[in-house]
Amino acid sequence: MIDHPILTVDRLSLWYGKSRALHDITLHVPEKKITAFIGPSGCGKSTLLRCFNRMNDLVDGVRTEGTIQFEGQSIHDPQLDVNALRSRIGMVFQKSNPFPKSIYENVAFGCRIQGINRKRDLDPVVERSLKSAALWDEVKDRLHESALGLSGGQQQRLCIARAIAVEPEVILLDEPCSALDPIATAKVEELMLDLKSRYTLVIVTHNMQQATRVSDFTAFLYLGSLVEYDETQKLFINPAKKQTEDYITGRFG
């Protein structure tokens, strides 16, 4: 079914303290496609997403079992540099979180972390990233103004530009449109379809229409378990499991 998995999840379980949030999840995320995780609130889809760049490490009392392989290497390998992993697997959050810095510095942040500090190296990266995020035309005249002055939708696209700037291979999007109006949402969705040619995208969404509009593959999670994972078309038109059908037709959830 999936020819080139970039992320391979094998029997992954996760506990927050004593409560188990993920149950034996096994799935393959295909390269340069958009994969959507859907499911009711609290089903573990964000938790699963945050496993990929090990953001769950930041939470006290988290324990995992099973493996996640990124391009064939386990991300839990003690040899692996977590910060390097995170610069290869970027993330965009539910609530836009620009740094309290200028627009330019927001985009340049990841490069500066990697030691790229010269203006003539940074300028093209900033321009390219903002263009990729379809934000360049709106902000090119005020690159050095505070990023907090942007609108919500612009801030979210800035966060995408910031993630793109470090040239990651995968971009994780955690409900990126939940705080945006329909027009801003449409822009971000369009942007995701553009980015698909160069990056692997994994998106968590509450919005099933969004999943059908943008994703190639969809995983349905329920109570921490993976119920069904298939091509989006197939999953929505002809779900294999009754639970999936009930959820996507709105009978529960």
Added chain:
Amino acid sequence: MNGKNRRADFSGRAMTWLTGGTLAFNLVTVAGLLALLVWHGGGAFWPRPIVLVALTDGTSVMGEVHDREEIPQERGAAPASRIKLKVGNRDLGGAEFRWLDESLIASLTRPPDAVVAERMEWGNLYGFVTATAEDGTLTVKTAGGEEKAVPKGAVVRLVRPNALTLAGKLGVYAARLREFLLDDPRESNTEGGIFPAIFGTVMMVFLMSFAVLPLGVLAALYLREYARQGLMVRIVRIAVNNLAGVPSIVFGVFGLGFFVYTVGGSIDRLFFADQLPAPTFGTGGILWAALTLALLTVPVVIVATEEGLAAVPRGVREGSLALGATKVETIVKVVLPAAAPGILTGMILAMARAAGEVAPLMIVGMVKLAPALPVDGTAPFVHLERKFMHLGFHIFDVGFQSPNVEATKPLVFATALLLIAVVTVVNLAAITLRNRLRRKYTTSAV
């Protein structure tokens, strides 16, 4: 229904009056305090007219009128008053001030050629210049008829206040103000300027800031970013808050015992052994005073920094980490800049507190008179072991420890006004800096 409404309305209005009235009272009190200081302190340098008073017994005295009060009389008697005359001429007469009953005054004139000679020693000399020798020595004849020769170098300023125009008076005012701000004190601090005290206060506050900023910020970073939040951290936080309430003199005692005797004494034994038993660092000095005050104010900085750090949204930290930044990079590049306005607020509070603190300094290096500034032209230029003067202590010293309390009363107000001005300037500078940082890092409330 109606009654209930009326009650709610009444208590609402009453509360408005109570709260608003209390605020108004506070404001009026502060305004009154400032007005008093400006009036007495600012007026201290204005040239007063010299009056020549002829008394009914045939003698005459000359000086400046400083006060006038009613004499308490028996019921029915005619009201009577007396004036307080600053007669100066301490080397001739003794007392600097005299009370004169107005009933004993035959005449009161303002001779235009009356002079007041402000001298390096013995205070003011009131009289008439009768001769000027070639070397500049003045011969001054007092109202009592005595003649006094004053060498030129002994005169700071010779003023004929009665003959001065408004511009002339302003000139004298400016000259006296300049002397007050920029010169060294004379005559056990009763005259001259207070520049060493201004310099000592400002330098001590800045030294304190350099010490307290890293101490407070690093401690707050540990408490907020690194420590596992639990009982221990809660206890430490409560202890830090209580530390802010410890009487300041206790910090002074600690500073004396730890910084001066232990640290300073060790430095002396190690590096200045040839000078012993005369202490170099093993005695009070500006460095030990600054460090003592840094300990005193560190809780303020810790609390403000912690609040600043707590206000940085979690999402911003995660955003930085998700871009591959380490925790240290996240703190240095994202969290601290975002918390900078909060940290500066803490610094402002700390500096204001330090500038006004007197008690602990009295035992760790502040002195009544230290004309040798902690910074000068001889190597190594900055002398942190030196004792220093401080405006707060100067107020106390001039007002209550001076040999001439009456004469220095205006200086008390002027010094207090200046202390407020110094604190205000330091605070305004810090507030401006904070607001610029705020504008830089936030433009909207997100």
